[in-house]
Amino acid sequence: MPKYPDFAERVDRVPASVFEKFRPKMKEKGPVLIHLHIGDTYMPPAYELPMDAAFLKKRPYFNRYCNTFGVERFRRVLVEKLSEDNGFSVNVDNLLATSGATNALSASVMTLLNPGNEILVLTPCWPFFPGMVKLADAKVVEVPFYVKLYEKPELNIDEYLQSHLTQRTAAIYLNTPNNPSGKVLNQNQLNSLARFARQNHLWIISDEAYDGLLFDGRKNISIATLPGMFGQTISIFTFSKSFMFSGLRLGYLVGDHQLVQSVNKTMVHQLYSPSTLSQYMMVEPVKQRHTWIPGLCRQYQDLRDMFCEKMKVKVQSPEGTYFLFFPIEEYLAGRDYWEVIDAFLEEGVSVAPGGDFGADFDHYIRICFTGEPPERLEKAIERLNSVLLLK
Amino acid sequence: MPKYPDFAERVDRVPASVFEKFRPKMKEKGPVLIHLHIGDTYMPPAYELPMDAAFLKKRPYFNRYCNTFGVERFRRVLVEKLSEDNGFSVNVDNLLATSGATNALSASVMTLLNPGNEILVLTPCWPFFPGMVKLADAKVVEVPFYVKLYEKPELNIDEYLQSHLTQRTAAIYLNTPNNPSGKVLNQNQLNSLARFARQNHLWIISDEAYDGLLFDGRKNISIATLPGMFGQTISIFTFSKSFMFSGLRLGYLVGDHQLVQSVNKTMVHQLYSPSTLSQYMMVEPVKQRHTWIPGLCRQYQDLRDMFCEKMKVKVQSPEGTYFLFFPIEEYLAGRDYWEVIDAFLEEGVSVAPGGDFGADFDHYIRICFTGEPPERLEKAIERLNSVLLLK
Numbered sequence: 017m018p019k020y021p022d023f024a025e026r027v028d029r030v031p032a033s034v035f036e037k038f039r040p041k042m043k044e045k046g047p048v049l050i051h052l053h054i055g056d057t058y059m060p061p062a063y064e065l066p067m068d069a070a071f072l073k074k075r076p077y078f079n080r081y082c083n084t085f086g087v088e089r090f091r092r093v094l095v096e097k098l099s100e101d102n103g104f105s106v107n108v109d110n111l112l113a114t115s116g117a118t119n120a121l122s123a124s125v126m127t128l129l130n131p132g133n134e135i136l137v138l139t140p141c142w143p144f145f146p147g148m149v150k151l152a153d154a155k156v157v158e159v160p161f162y163v164k165l166y167e168k169p170e171l172n173i174d175e176y177l178q179s180h181l182t183q184r185t186a187a188i189y190l191n192t193p194n195n196p197s198g199k200v201l202n203q204n205q206l207n208s209l210a211r212f213a214r215q216n217h218l219w220i221i222s223d224e225a226y227d228g229l230l231f232d233g234r235k236n237i238s239i240a241t242l243p244g245m246f247g248q249t250i251s252i253f254t255f256s257k258s259f260m261f262s263g264l265r266l267g268y269l270v271g272d273h274q275l276v277q278s279v280n281k282t283m284v285h286q287l288y289s290p291s292t293l294s295q296y297m298m299v300e301p302v303k304q305r306h307t308w309i310p311g312l313c314r315q316y317q318d319l320r321d322m323f324c325e326k327m328k329v330k331v332q333s334p335e336g337t338y339f340l341f342f343p344i345e346e347y348l349a350g351r352d353y354w355e356v357i358d359a360f361l362e363e364g365v366s367v368a369p370g371g372d373f374g375a376d377f378d379h380y381i382r383i384c385f386t387g388e389p390p391e392r393l394e395k396a397i398e399r400l401n402s403v404l405l406l407k
Numbered sequence: 408m409p410k411y412p413d414f415a416e417r418v419d420r421v422p423a424s425v426f427e428k429f430r431p432k433m434k435e436k437g438p439v440l441i442h443l444h445i446g447d448t449y450m451p452p453a454y455e456l457p458m459d460a461a462f463l464k465k466r467p468y469f470n471r472y473c474n475t476f477g478v479e480r481f482r483r484v485l486v487e488k489l490s491e492d493n494g495f496s497v498n499v500d501n502l503l504a505t506s507g508a509t510n511a512l513s514a515s516v517m518t519l520l521n522p523g524n525e526i527l528v529l530t531p532c533w534p535f536f537p538g539m540v541k542l543a544d545a546k547v548v549e550v551p552f553y554v555k556l557y558e559k560p561e562l563n564i565d566e567y568l569q570s571h572l573t574q575r576t577a578a579i580y581l582n583t584p585n586n587p588s589g590k591v592l593n594q595n596q597l598n599s600l601a602r603f604a605r606q607n608h609l610w611i612i613s614d615e616a617y618d619g620l621l622f623d624g625r626k627n628i629s630i631a632t633l634p635g636m637f638g639q640t641i642s643i644f645t646f647s648k649s650f651m652f653s654g655l656r657l658g659y660l661v662g663d664h665q666l667v668q669s670v671n672k673t674m675v676h677q678l679y680s681p682s683t684l685s686q687y688m689m690v691e692p693v694k695q696r697h698t699w700i701p702g703l704c705r706q707y708q709d710l711r712d713m714f715c716e717k718m719k720v721k722v723q724s725p726e727g728t729y730f731l732f733f734p735i736e737e738y739l740a741g742r743d744y745w746e747v748i749d750a751f752l753e754e755g756v757s758v759a760p761g762g763d764f765g766a767d768f769d770h771y772i773r774i775c776f777t778g779e780p781p782e783r784l785e786k787a788i789e790r791l792n793s794v795l796l797l798k
Contacts, residue, residue: 019577019608020639024521024543027669030676056471060463067458072451080447081653115506115656119678126542130415131522147676151517152415153544186410217410248411262472263683265506278418285421285538286677287510291685292654 030147035368041361050388050396053366055195057338057386059315061260062308063301075296082292084284085276086113086268090295093302094268101305102227103241104251109273112280113266115290117225117254120269122148123283124250127275128219129154133186135221136177138162139374140341142195142223157185160376162192162199163341166332173208187219190239193226196341196373196382198334200234210242220249225267228258228309230336231317240270247272250279255298257337258309266294316386319393323385326397328406338386341370345379347404353379356403363399421538426759432752441779441787444757446586446730448777450706452651453699454692466687473683475675476667477504477659481686484693485659492696493618494632495642500664503671504657506681508616508645511660513539514674515641518666519610520545524577526612527568529553530765531732533586533614548576551767553583553590554732557723564599578610581630584617587732587764587773589725591625601633611640616658619649619700621727622708631661638663641670646689648728649700657685707777710784714776717788719797729777732761736770738795744770747794754790 035042035053042049072078085091091108098104114120121144129135131153137146138161146156159180164171177188190209192201201209213220220239227236240249251270256262267290269279283289316338323340324333331342348356353369360367370380383400385393401407426433426444433440463469476482482499489495505511512535520526522544528537529552537547550571555562568579581600583592592600604611611630618627631640642661647653658681660670674680707729714731715724722733739747744760751758761771774791776784792798 020604020610021608023518023666023669024524026521027518027672030672032672054472060467061470065463072456076451077654079452079652079654081445081647115678115681118676122677126415127418128415130417131544133415144676144679151673151676153522213411217412219411256472261470263468263470265678265680265682275414278414281418281421281423282542285509285535285542286513287506287656288535289656290506291656291682294682294685 026151026153029150038361038366041358042366045361045364048364049361050365050392050399052383052385052387052396053368054384054387055339056262056384057260058389059260059386061301062312063304065297066300067297078293078296080292082289082295084289085280086111086290087292087295090299093299097302097305098270102236102238104238104270106270110270110276111268112276112283113268113290113295114283115267115287116256116265117223117252117267118144119265119283119287119290120252120267121145121221121223123279123286124221124252124269125149125152125154127279127282128187128221130186132184134182134184135187135189136180136185137189138191140194140196140370140377140380141189141191141374143372145189155184158374158376160374162194162197165199165201165205166197169202169205173205174212177212181216185216185218187221188213189221189223191223191225193230193236193336195226195337196339196368198332198337198339198341200230200236200335203237206237206239206242210239210245213248214244218248220245222249222251224251225254226257226337227253229313229316229338231313231320232335234335236336250275258312259298259301260312264294264297266290266298319385319390322390323383323393323397326394328401329404338384340383340385341373341380343379344381344404347406349405357381359403360400363403365396365399367400417542417544420541429752429757432749433757436752436755439755440752441756441783441790443774443776443778443787444759445775445778447653447775448651448729449780450651450777452692453703454695456688457691458688469684469687471683473680473686475680476671477502477681478683478686481690484690488693488696489661493627493629495629495661497661501661501667502659503667503674504659504681504686505674506658506678507647507656508614508643508658509535510656510674510678510681511643511658512536512612512614514670514677515612515643515660516540516543516545517673518670519578519612521577523575525573525575526578526580527571527576528580529582531585531587531761531768531771532580532582532765534763536580546575549765549767551765553585553588556590556592556596557588560593560596564596565603568603572607576607576609578612579604580612580614582614582616584621584627584727586617586728587730587759589723589728589730589732591621591627591726594628597628597630597633601630601636604639605635609639611636613640613642615642616645617648617728618644620704620707620729622704622711623726625726627727641666649703650689650692651703655685655688657681657689710776710781713781714774714784714788717785719792720795729775731774731776732764732771734770735772735795738797740796748772750794751791754794756787756790758791
């Protein structure tokens with residue numbers, strides 16, 4: 017049995033941080049390095065933070081623990097937002113405030129998956145999700161999905177997923193808008209997925225972190241709002257993306273009351289509750305979101321278009337999120353994939369290696385087109401094109 | 408295998424929130440109810456929050472993800488604090504910022520305990536800790552300890568703990584100053600515990616959440632600073648207690664660099680990182696702590712003394728924390744324990760039932776003497792005395 021100095025075995029199962037191996041080189045490059053491997057925005061929030069002495073005075077409990085389900089006033093304004101923007105008919109009992117979408121996903125995985133259970137992880141996927149499944153002693157079954165839907169929108173989803181199903185399959189991890197591919201599932205695709213989940217009694221963990229960051233007038237459809245799906249879905253949202261406040265670590269999940277109570281039981285044992293102050297801070301920005309989110313989306317869409325135009329690679333224009341995701345194999349010119357990743361760093365641009373998003377994507381790279389101010393993005397594009405030998 | 412609508416089995420193993428069964432009655436009582444079941448302070452922080460536009464402008468990354476180990480500047484000021492106040496010689500690589508002590512404890516448990524491992528949980532203990540161990544599929548071995556040390560300071564700790572040791576024992580959960588008993592371990596007691604841990608190759612999870620909240624001039628000794636103990640100890644601190652900001656959910660842990668890296672791997676899969684903004688906010692209060700923590704301790708000590716004097720029960724005056732913990736069996740006067748807990752609520756005072764702190768304490772209650780302003784505390788004391796039939 018492990019005692020000092022050994023750690024628990026689950027630690028070895030979980031992959032180390034995605035960018036660990038690049039840290040020394042990134043540090044060495046210093047401020048020259050343009051960080052496009054991240055998933056964040058260079059901009060401060062597009063709204064004012066209502067933080068001053070008067071604000072705090074009106075909220076005398078700002079420094080104290082809150083109800084572990086979240087601050088009532090915060091959850092009430094989210095109920096309205098979910099109704100207006102996402103088509104949910106829920107009340108505060110269906111909401112749990114969390115420390116970002118990461119925490120919501122982690123608590124959901126621990127609440128739904130037994131050791132030995134399998135979860136269909138539609139890929140490419142956010143790199144930390146498989147690690148969460150492994151921490152819960154459950155098994156990741158990767159199913160290449162989002163890039164395939166760009167290529168084949170009419171894919172027979174039922175037949176396709178069926179081939180990955182076993183007696184141990186307990187859930188599906190869905191993420192639309194998708195990080196890293198920028199794919200946004202349409203109504204037909206979501207209907208098929210929903211039918212498949214219902215027929216096979218599978219939970220759906222629906223990661224909607226990029227809710228609100230959609231382009232070309234698209235809308236985010238929450239699978240939980242499709243007929244018969246609310247009970248078997250956990251819908252997960254965050255303030256890190258469209259609310260531009262990843263540094264606040266605030267998110268929330270929506271589900272059946274009993275499900276929310278169970279996830280809360282897990283979450284209180286991970287961190288008790290999210291920050292009371294953070295929740296107070298986000299009440300006004302949620303109320304005011306229609307005044308600033310549309311403008312933000314236009315700015316991000318312009319950055320997307322600039323990138324797609326100036327990058328001389330073949331790249332699918334993303335439908336949402338702030339990422340470009342594309343294969344680079346045809347630009348290797350005899351070089352090894354990792355030599356090229358290294359050459360990007362050498363030239364002063366960090367990109368995220370595709371293999372971290374799923375086994376089928378080890379010839380891809382992901383680029384965040386909001387990670388740095390526009391003038392540095394333009395410089396990055398030149399450097400990327402140059403390393404890929406594209407004039 | 409569990410699929411919808413079943414949850415994972417570990418959810419059933421974890422006890423529900425301690426106060427769940429009292430919620431309806433507490434709600435019904437409304438503002439009349441004096442909340443002494445909590446672990447919090449009625450006061451706003453005793454320092455100014457440096458939050459205004461100028462502050463944010465100087466920290467342009469306030470809204471962005473931070474290094475998952477924490478903000479460098481924040482960790483640097485903690486290194487100094489740990490050196491000055493706690494006798495640690497560490498650097499930033501030994502520190503991990505967390506979302507409160509809860510998150511630090513949870514990530515530590517997941518990192519150190521394999522399924523089937525046993526951990527010696529010294530009791531009475533904070534009620535959420537055993538749940539964390541259960542979520543990790545490990546086993547809690549309760550060892551009545553802190554109250555025993557009040558009664559018998561010279562307890563032969565080695566011999567006593569030996570009797571709870573098995574081949575599966577991997578760690579000890581230590582919490583000094585102790586919630587709920589207020590016991591602060593002295594140098595001799597910690598030396599014995601350290602020797603036992605070294606001899607048996609046990610990890611120590613040292614929960615020092617109440618660091619700084621000590622009375623009568625006592626000092627908190629961190630077991631990790633005793634000879635040979637740093638490598639096998641995780642020391643855990645928080646901003647929820649002496650920094651009066653439980654609503655910020657910020658804490659940190661200290662340990663060997665490799666250990667810290669492993670706990671970080673677990674933590675990034677639970678919530679990625681704690682809030683960037685929260686860490687920025689706490690830099691100045693840490694630097695200024697000597698200007699306000701001593702006064703705070705005096706205020707709390709006065710409240711303790713007022714409670715010990717006016718409560719007409721036999722109660723051990725706590726050496727630290729903000730709790731009184733005492734048995735009520737001799738005041739039951741033929742009533743059932745739960746009838747009395749209910750009578751407290753009926754009279755308008757909530758207390759924490761002792762059984763939640765360990766199987767040996769189901770005839771105790773815990774009272775938080777900083778949970779409400781002094782005038783309401785005095786009212787609470789009258790009501791408590793009256794229910795316990797003490798004139």
